[in-house]
Amino acid sequence: MIITGDDTEEMIELRKNLFNEFEMKDLGLLKYFLGIEVLRSKKGIFINQRKYVLDLLAEVGMVDCKPADTPMVQNHGLQMKENARLADRGRYQRLVGKLIYLSHTRPDIAYAVGVVSQFMHAPQEEHWDAALRIVRYLKGTADHGLLFEKHGNLEIHGFTDADWAGNPNDRKSTAGYFTFIGGNLVTWRSKKQKVVALSSAEAEFRGIKSGLTELLWLRRIMKELGLDSSKTCKLFCDNKAAISISENPENIEAKIVEMPFVKSEDQLADILTKAVNSKLFREVLCKLSIGNPVA
Incomplete structure (x- = not known):
């Protein structure tokens, strides 16, 4: 259970009442919840799913894979093709489902995950390869996440x-x-x-x-x-x-x-300027020559 609010006294009273009714333990400040890690520093609050990514890599047997530079190739052209070899639907659906949950803290894979999720009913081997490319991209960006700062x-x-x-x-x-x-x-x-x-x-x-x-x-x-x-x-x-x-x-x-x-290029650069501290497109936008974001 996560308790949050701006009334400290009310939160203390709520915890007290819960402890009186149930066997509970106060774990202090939020650090980990449902695969999402929460880190605090003077700069702000940083959330990511690093452990979730590492577990996913182990599950699909790609711990030692070569990282991909981007989550999806440009102009991918993924579609349903006639007489193409089918992939294992159950395995595909499980992997894409995990990627959908991962996109809660990884907007840099949102588009790619949205594309591969369109083939859940009858995935072909080309679609499976595209999903695995997202996993290979995650291998090199496991520590990416979102940083929330006070900007006044x-x-x-x-x-x-x-x-x-x-x-x-x-x-x-x-x-x-x-x-x-x-x-x-x-x-x-x-x-x-x-x-x-x-x-x-x-x-x-x-x-x-x-x-x-x-x-x-x-x-x-x-x-x-x-x-x-x-x-x-x-x-x-x-x-x-x-x-x-x-x-x-x-x-x-x-x-x-x-x-x-x-302009399109200015819009992308402006997004980068606002999101650079969140480690959003450190790899993707560098490849697009938009800029050189820092960690």
Whole structure:
């Protein structure tokens, strides 16, 4: 059981009442819970799943494997092919299920895991190889995680992007977003869209919709917690047409949301700047020549 809150006296009273009713032991500050490790320092709170990764490597017999530079090859083109050799479905589903749980602290594998999870019903050997590449990437990045620091503000920002007709089977697009509160990454998502977009602007528009919904939800949560969230939220996008058709006059006039245009390369660099201390894309973005993040 994890007990958290901002009222120390109430937490002490709660622990006291629990100990009176049940046989329990106070383990002190949170260090490990359901495969997630929590470390504290003067810089902030760092969470990762290093032990979970090492256990996963041992389970699939890849402790001594050669690490991969990225979780997935660029322009992978994964799809269902006719007459292709099938992989062991049970083994595939178990591995991908573990990778999905791992992505709770590893946004750098979110897209790759989202792709391989699309073939759970009938995985082929090519899909299995793609899943194993994610594992090989984890071998070299087992200590990656998220660092939450105090930056003196609680501003809410988000970044959204989408590929157009990226799925070779059904030509559906994949959209994703990252959101930050006070400079700390808090939520992220990468998901294939449900309908076929007829243009890149439409694909980006649907991506903006998901990112904007997330920002407004975070703003409401902050308000319910009694935290100052009065500053305008910013959702960055690299498609001017999508921004034009997405702007909500009510929210814009009330200065709730702004949607600045940002070039793709600048957007990626800005994400890196905000997330560098979280060890997010240390390997992936270096390969894309975006920058040279530090630990």
